[in-house]
Amino acid sequence: MNSIIQTLTAIVSDAFASCGFDPALGNVGVSDRLDLCQFQCNGAFAGAKLYRKAPFMIAEQVADVLKENPVFAKAECVRPGFLNLSVTDEFLKEQGEALMADPFLGIPQAEKPETIVLDYGGPNVAKPLHIGHLRSAIIGESLKRIARSTGRTVQGDVHLGDWGLQMGLVIAELSERCPEWRCFAEDFNPEKDEVPALEASELNEIYPFASKRSKTDEAFSQKAHICTYELQNGRAGYYALWKEILRASIADMKQNYEKLGVDFDLWYGESDADKYIPELMEILTGKGLLRESDGAMVVDVAEESDKAPMPPVIIRKSDNSSIYATTDLATIIQREKDFHPERIWYVVDKRQELHFTQVFRCAKKAGIVPEETDLAHLGFGTMNGSDGKPYKTRDGGVMRLSDLIATVTDAAKEKLTASEFVSEADHNEIAEKVGIAALKFGDLINQPTRDYVFDLDKFLSFEGKTGTYLLYTVTRINSILKKAGLDETSPLSLHSVYTDAERELWLNLLLTGGVFQRALDEKSPSHVCENAYQLATLFSRFYHDNHIMAEEDEAKKETWLCLCRFVRTVLLKHLDVLGIESVEHM
Ligand code: ARG
Numbered sequence: 089m090n091s092i093i094q095t096l097t098a099i100v101s102d103a104f105a106s107c108g109f110d111p112a113l114g115n116v117g118v119s120d121r122l123d124l125c126q127f128q129c130n131g132a133f134a135g136a137k138l139y140r141k142a143p144f145m146i147a148e149q150v151a152d153v154l155k156e157n158p159v160f161a162k163a164e165c166v167r168p169g170f171l172n173l174s175v176t177d178e179f180l181k182e183q184g185e186a187l188m189a190d191p192f193l194g195i196p197q198a199e200k201p202e203t204i205v206l207d208y209g210g211p212n213v214a215k216p217l218h219i220g221h222l223r224s225a226i227i228g229e230s231l232k233r234i235a236r237s238t239g240r241t242v243q244g245d246v247h248l249g250d251w252g253l254q255m256g257l258v259i260a261e262l263s264e265r266c267p268e269w270r271c272f273a274e275d276f277n278p279e280k281d282e283v284p285a286l287e288a289s290e291l292n293e294i295y296p297f298a299s300k301r302s303k304t305d306e307a308f309s310q311k312a313h314i315c316t317y318e319l320q321n322g323r324a325g326y327y328a329l330w331k332e333i334l335r336a337s338i339a340d341m342k343q344n345y346e347k348l349g350v351d352f353d354l355w356y357g358e359s360d361a362d363k364y365i366p367e368l369m370e371i372l373t374g375k376g377l378l379r380e381s382d383g384a385m386v387v388d389v390a391e392e393s394d395k396a397p398m399p400p401v402i403i404r405k406s407d408n409s410s411i412y413a414t415t416d417l418a419t420i421i422q423r424e425k426d427f428h429p430e431r432i433w434y435v436v437d438k439r440q441e442l443h444f445t446q447v448f449r450c451a452k453k454a455g456i457v458p459e460e461t462d463l464a465h466l467g468f469g470t471m472n473g474s475d476g477k478p479y480k481t482r483d484g485g486v487m488r489l490s491d492l493i494a495t496v497t498d499a500a501k502e503k504l505t506a507s508e509f510v511s512e513a514d515h516n517e518i519a520e521k522v523g524i525a526a527l528k529f530g531d532l533i534n535q536p537t538r539d540y541v542f543d544l545d546k547f548l549s550f551e552g553k554t555g556t557y558l559l560y561t562v563t564r565i566n567s568i569l570k571k572a573g574l575d576e577t578s579p580l581s582l583h584s585v586y587t588d589a590e591r592e593l594w595l596n597l598l599l600t601g602g603v604f605q606r607a608l609d610e611k612s613p614s615h616v617c618e619n620a621y622q623l624a625t626l627f628s629r630f631y632h633d634n635h636i637m638a639e640e641d642e643a644k645k646e647t648w649l650c651l652c653r654f655v656r657t658v659l660l661k662h663l664d665v666l667g668i669e670s671v672e673h674m
């Protein structure tokens with residue numbers, strides 16, 4: 089459906105045209121003074137310059153035309169030249185009915201098919217997920233859902249770090265702890281030899297140990313490099329062991345991601361890009377882009393307009409190994425082949441900005457994606473502790489994601505009074521959902537590029553811009569509908585618009601689709617969070633002002649219940665695209 093803004097803009101543009109002015113002046117926006125009017129148009133100011141007339145003369149002429157239109161309850165010119173507009177309740181109701189009938193809830197749908205590959209999560213195999221992975225997962229999941237709500241196809245790819253030195257470190261360490269394993273033997277036979285099963289908890293201990301060891305033990309570090317090289321060059325025993333490390337590690341990751349309500353369409357990793365590296369080298373060589381530098385092969389990506397130095401991107405190191413940028417470029421070849429996407433977006437820590445600038449420039453120079461493909465890095469800031477430094481555990485370590493989830497769940501459990509729950513199991517389940525909602529909303533409400541402070545007390549508050557408040561609002565509506573004996577399918581109609589609180593609610597509901605679009609355009613779920621909060625607040629006011637259940641006028645009561653139910657539908661849509669699960673009661 090056309091948005092109310094589009095509909096009104098069309099009417100006002102026609103009015104400008106009928107007065108002999110440029111219809112492009114008729115852009116309508118929401119009023120920032122809802123006490124004066126609902127919408128406004130400031131086109132007369134631009135018109136004044138164009139036609140050398142005082143703005144109010146233009147606005148007055150246009151207002152006179154608009155006054156004749158039954159859509160407006162008010163259309164007036166206010167000096168020095170604003171057009172203040174309010175629509176009739178009848179029109180608002182019609183718009184509301186159209187919105188309720190729209191399966192997309194007014195969210196503008198992409199005009200032509202569009203595919204986005206969304207690279208988020210980015211965990212590393214054999215390393216436990218920690219809070220550094222939290223933001224990528226939360227923000228990426230939400231962007232995926234927002235883009236899908238606008239009719240776009242999104243392929244969410246976890247892009248595992250599964251091919252680098254960390255694999256060599258784990259293999260080298262295991263080879264010393266368990267030298268008798270067949271996978272370390274030169275004559276390992278993949279047909280009949282087996283690799284023992286590993287546990288994620290073992291890997292979580294081995295990797296940090298090996299990583300630390302390699303910093304002081306030169307021989308071990310050498311060995312890890314050799315293991316990495318041999319793995320990448322197809323040594324069968326290492327490859328079989330690597331497969332097992334991957335299996336154990338991914339099973340563990342999936343559990344954590346599932347708790348967070350994050351899921352991926354593709355579980356590709358850096359290793360999957362390996363087979364595209366020869367093609368990448370061919371393209372770069374063919375285009376004459378590679379040059380040697382200190383034994384390494386690099387591509388220059390500096391541009392004249394660069395204000396800061398832009399180093400060349402290293403494609404192949406002097407020891408012949410490929411690095412991060414090589415893998416990312418090869419992955420772009422893979423994505424182009426598989427999906428020919430219009431956009432590839434990367435939700436990765438903003439500290440990796442230079443890397444992505446280099447990779448994108450190189451990809452465009454080499455023509456591995458068309459010039460018009462939108463390659464974008466959505467760099468996000470850090471989650472800090474109350475000291476303003478990256479959030480740490482009590483003993484100063486990096487917090488594991490599983491521990492963070494346990495912390496928020498415990499805090500939510502304490503906050504929710506036990507007596508309200510049917511059973512202990514019910515209490516636990518709801519506490520986990522509330523805790524995760526609080527955590528996710530507390531993150532997403534911030535513009536992604538900004539750092540923010542992890543403040544569990546604030547996140548879990550029943551008041552203010554919190555996930556808890558939103559879940560609570562939904563449960564309040566649930567209980568109203570339950571009392572009234574209504575469900576999703578009960579027939580309910582709107583009869584009119586009775587109060588200011590309803591008018592404001594309808595305005596919010598009618599403008600919601602535009603907010604989703606803006607969140608996508610700016611790649612910032614924060615707009616959806618803000619809008620959800622506004623909607624919940626308006627609802628609370630409406631609910632507080634009107635005694636729905638006690639209302640004797642049947643038409644009024646039905647209208648209000650209908651509105652309640654639709655507010656819930658729209659609130660749930662907000663939560664859904666934020667990746668937040670709602671609860672029935674709390
Ligand atoms: N594994 C990487 C890291 O831990 C993040 C991967 C991000 N995605 C990418 N295509 N580079 O830093």
